Amino acid sequence: MTDEFDVVPPEAIRSGRATDAYFDRTVEALDHAGKNPDVVAEVTADQFPTGEWHLLAGLKDAATLLDGRDIAVDALPEGQLFDGGPVMRIEGPYREFCRLETALLGFLSHPTGVATRALEVRTAAPESTVLSFGSRHVHPSLGAMIERSALLGGLDGFSNVAAGDVLGREAGGTMPHALVICFGRGEQEAAWRAFDEAVPDSTPRIALTDTYSDEVDEALRAVDAIEDLDGVRLDTTGSRRGDFRYIAREVRWTLDAHGHEDVDIFLSGGLGPDQLRELRDVAEGFGVGSYVSNADPLDFSLDLVEVDGEPAAKRGKLTGKKSVYRTADGGHHVGLASHDGPADADSLMEPLVRDGEVVREFDLDAAIERAADDAELVGFDGD
Incomplete structure (x- = not known):
């Protein structure tokens, strides 16, 4: 019997090996055809606002995955609430990131579900001390993700010792x-x-x-x-x-x-x-x-919305490169990037990767504060 755990190693994730097999077939077919189009791809859960807010998490790991790739990436800030529209946009040669889609969506989907649940709990007892005790319910390799997402959602501490080692914080x-x-x-x-x-x-x-x-x-x-x-x-x-x-x-x-x-x-x-x-x-x-x-992962998908500068999205998806805005009254707005946004609105898409390098710092305390402030602004009540 092997003494190794059933865990996909980090090097397999970084290399694109942790992918769905059809992305290997896609790269093989494009390579055979001599095609590698410049594309705009967007990571989106809901095309239009639904009135159901989610808290974006997992961005640090996603950025680590995309580091070193010849692409430009923009994304909402870690700890930003969103209701519909893209949370990330990738621009560049498609084969540069094709195999990374599976891992990228996993890095965003599960943490976002956990962080949103943590924010619901925080909102339910805003004056109480609330600790995360749940890492025993998931695969142990996910402990640090669970506890980081719980902190991002506003919980006061956590119990997983190894997660504390990863996060530089003491478990309790x-x-x-x-x-x-x-x-x-x-x-x-x-x-x-x-x-x-x-x-x-x-x-x-x-x-x-x-x-x-x-x-x-x-x-x-x-x-x-x-x-x-x-x-x-x-x-x-x-x-x-x-x-x-x-x-x-x-x-x-x-x-x-x-x-x-x-x-x-x-x-x-x-x-x-x-x-x-x-x-x-x-x-x-x-x-x-x-x-x-045990939060359900948010059902993100990655969709091509432009190919070689032309709008191109599959049926049922909104075509074209988009921008995302937050208005002073807490409104969440999504529009075509080629059009003007709402008056007096802040654009939420910020540079994440430029020229193959991650250009953003990941300060967990700042993200926790952002999540709390944005939750108040948009009136998040967890219901």
Whole structure:
């Protein structure tokens, strides 16, 4: 048995080997015919606005893929919201990037779906701490993409350690049920104390308080076991949860009644925007997993819209090179590049690759800020 994981290596992606076979056939046919037309290609999900906003992510990896190619590329900024129209435009000899289409769409489609879901969660609980717990639900090679996209959508942190290494940010987390179970029923205090004594001072003292007995009971016991307890986390399995809001309120009430108003409550386990809206007034923070990580990729396609300077698009696609604009009132407008845009509108297409070199910096903090500002401008509510 091979000791290698079933992962396509980076060099195969860069070289264009991570492609659909019919692109190999396309290059072979064009080469045989001596054709390599200059084209304009656009990456688009919806031709016209639909009223459904998405948050563009994955652009850093897409730029890495296109680096070194004899093409010119323009794209929306990372962290820009869009509703219809192209998010990227590629101009140059078609054979220069033909084989890259499969990987390019993957680099944009999946992260955009994840980032949009993260923004929905962020919008549902704007004042709460919300952490990404979902990388366990996807292939481990995608961990950094999941966590970067979650941060881009506004989540406050993430749990995947290796993703933190890639992103240059520290992963966070406290304890699983397995730690408590390792000490045995009735020995929860021993588990909590071991955690308190072993982990770095910088790690928040958050005790998981629903492993064996009532959440209220374990919360009070955890307060007694750890002198400077920062909070308790409830991750009660759905089959035993009942009314989760009532449970959280009861824990809050009881902690307050015993003088522990400074102990926060964190909730996790199968949560999404609807649950966060319902619970955000009874908890200080949340861990959100599969709702974000398991987002459906956005269905981007790459279409040729001009060939050798002439409009050329297949039936059902809008022909011709296009521009994309944002107006001061948050409007998203798409028009032919040969026509004037709306008055007092900003063009969203910005240079990404020129003369084969990436000409844009990728600052994650700036992209996070852009996403938050644009979400407010366009009135994104996640519904």
